[in-house]
Amino acid sequence: MANQILDLWTKMQKVPAGKWLFSKMIGIKVPYTGSVKPRVQEIRPGYARAQIRDRRAVRNHLRSIHALAQMNLAEFVTGLAMTAQLPPDARAIITGLSIEYTKKARGTLTATCECEKITRITADREMIIESILTDEAGDVVSKAKATWRIGPKR
Template sequence: MSGSLLSLYQRITRWPAGHWLFSRAVCFRAPYFATIAPRFVTLEPGRCEVRIRDRRRVHNHIGTVHAIALCNLAELSAGVMAEVTIPPGMRWIPKGMTVEYVAKAVGTMSAVAAPDAPAVESAEGYEWPVVVHVSDPAGTEVFRARITMWLSPRSRH
């Protein structure tokens, strides 16, 4: 799957509106993420950048980007990065997430997900930490997440 998702991204983003189309395809596969209307900016093994526009539907009662919208952005960017990064014989699932709200989240948010260490093929499952930094339009970090992915061998049934 990982090679096919990366291949799809590389092919489709060459087209006009390709980043939008890829983002829609991901949200079709995982519909909940459509609630934040993400736009994939960069995707390669070990790195994924996703943006969400400053819209009322992602705001909280004080007009900043809602904490859960930021968590969704972090989980989406980390998950798609994991999908194109881990060895083909492995699968992933989020096991836990810790977050820090560093500053007011105002404006378009840009999340960059990257692993702490390379993912390796293993006969046993293991934890694989991914860090996501979310910045505002000025480049100021407003949110940080550490997502523990559980990597395990794909079943051979």
């Protein structure tokens, strides 16, 4: 059995507005993630890239993108990168999140994540995955680490 996230992503690339449709479907399936309206740009095993637009709904009182909107996007791409290579007989759950804010976040933000290759899953283990968020100028605005527990389905 193939990887469902990666299969769906690949199929959606063949239809008009496929990235938009895929992003919309993810937002419906995971409503909290959908609240920041991420736009998935790329997924491949162990890698994901997504963006959020700077809009009033994700801003704080300082007119910059809210810390939790950034964390939401960062966690989202770590999950995409990891699950895009997760074997069908494995499962994963996030167990920890941390983030460092380095610059006021304004404009469209892009989150990228590249994680280690997952091979056969025989026992539970933790995997720490980093996500980097950059602004339109390419400056890093935040760096997040997500701890995922992966293991065989029970």
